[in-house]
Amino acid sequence: MSVFDEIRGLSLSDFLEKQLNVKPLRSGKTLRFSSCPACGEGSVKSVRLKVHADDRHCKCYRCPFSGDILDCAEELWRVSKKECIDMLLGKTPSATPQIKPRQVKSDSEIAAENAAQNAALKEALVKIQALSEQYANEQECLDYLMIERNIPEYVIREMQRRKMLGFLPTDPKKARAALILAVGENLLKASGLWNPDKKASAIFFRPIVFFLPGLTSAEFRIIGPESDTYTKSLRYGESKLPYVYRNGPAKKAMIVEGFIDMMSAISLGYMGHVVCIPGCNNWNIKQFLYLAAYLGIEKWLIALDNDNEELDDPNVQNGTFKNPGQSWANILREAFTENNLRFSQYSPPPNMDINGILQARKVA
Ligand SMILES: [Zn+2]
Known part of the structure; x- marks a missing residue:
């Protein structure tokens, strides 16, 4: 048995519980942690880190981090892969508490x-x-x-x-x-x-x-x-596509996050299609390539704000973002550039989303 097989046999959730010192919440077959090895601690209600049903892989909904137990260990301990492996397997003295084996269920x-x-x-x-x-x-x-x-x-x-x-x-x-x-x-x-x-x-x-x-x-x-x-x-569930509000023969589309912002964009009289991602990292560039071809979209308007990166609690910024360049809005823009999708960017004023603009109109 190789060391990698031994590592694969370890429970990721048990490791995270011991390392991050937080208890996970069960959500269906997956577990959610309020802390992430990469972007750190969230509020008590945060569910930023998801551990998949295989208890081997995890994904963060606040930062771009995803990986297995070894990736988590490297992120947390900042030592070489070899040292991480030794510590995970308890070969290095005074390392971590012994990690439980994974409940093995076949793929x-x-x-x-x-x-x-x-x-x-x-x-x-x-x-x-x-x-x-x-x-x-x-x-x-x-x-x-x-x-x-x-x-x-x-x-x-x-x-x-x-x-x-x-x-x-x-x-x-x-x-x-x-x-x-x-x-x-x-x-x-x-x-x-x-x-x-x-x-x-x-x-x-x-x-x-x-x-x-x-x-x-x-x-x-x-x-x-x-x-x-x-x-x-x-x-609940996974969708192949984001929300799409089609607007006749328009050749342009706006991208927003969250359904209320989608309705707000329509209420403000936007004349293109409105594409709404349900969570800040809940998208895939293939979806936009598909929509561009299917609806004939030639130009995109990315209307995501950089401030609200937390899926579970968009109104609260917990600490500062570790690396603003790695925000989801930025990653989306980079993916658009790489795939030759034409876009411009709309940034709402600080601490305001598109619904905020709609509400400000009411007051004005
Ligand atoms: Zn994270």
């Missing part, structure tokens, strides 16, 4: 489980989309978007008509009853929308729903700002 087993969950999620989201049409006039949802976010009603109605936006009952008890009736408790649990260990699903408390193309993924949002109890928005 095919994990793939089969993921496929079953993805199929269940799509089935559940189709039903939730249909259910949300019954609650299209849910007053608190409308009030939040129209009064607090200054989104005009015609934009909300158009989003509903395009099946990109849906409302559920704002009373969690009613949401629970309606979802169990329409989707079924078993399917909610099989789809990952309801953690079987919990009495309630987090989506019962998040009545504003944004549906990604193909209904393989959706985002559920609370009404109002984030509280200590509730994370603002939760996304």
Whole structure:
């Protein structure tokens, strides 16, 4: 057995728990840590680092870091690969506490489980989309978007008509009853929308729903700002494409982050397509190349701000960004340049997003 095989047998989550000194949160089959080996500690509610179901690989949602246990060790210890290996395997005295072995599940087993969950999620989201049409006039949802976010009603109605936006009952008890009736408790649990260990699903408390193309993924949002109890928005599933609001024969497109900013860009009268990435590192350059070809987009406007890099809590900047040049907006721009996609850049004023501009208009 090579040292690399031995390293592969170690539990990444156990290593991170011991090294970062934080307990992970379970999210479906993956674990989330509030700290990252590269960009450091987040707020208590941060879920920046994801450890995949294989317990071997992780990915940060705040910085570009991703890797396996050896990459994490090198990032944390800043010594040579050889020294990291010796420390990980406990061959160097006074190193780290002994790391537990990984619960070995075969890759095919994990793939089969993921496929079953993805199929269940799509089935559940189709039903939730249909259910949300019954609650299209849910007053608190409308009030939040129209009064607090200054989104005009015609934009909300158009989003509903395009099946990109849906409302559920704002009373969690009613949401629970309606979802169990329409989707079924078993399917909610099989789809990952309801953690079987919990009495309630987090989506019962998040009545504003944004549906990604193909209904393989959706985002559920609370009404109002984030509280200590509730994370603002939760996304389930993976989508092949970002949100896309098509605008006739336009040859240009704006890129924003977050659905409220997408509706704000439309409300401000932007005449091109609006492409919205659901999280700051939730994109892939192939998606933009595909959209450029499919929609005939010749020019892009990148409207991401550099300040809000944290997926889970865009309103709080935890410490300073280690290397601003490595922000996601920058990485996106570099990828556009490398792939010969023409773009210009729009930067909202500091501490303001596109919705902030829309709201400032109301005051003016
Ligand atoms: Zn990070």
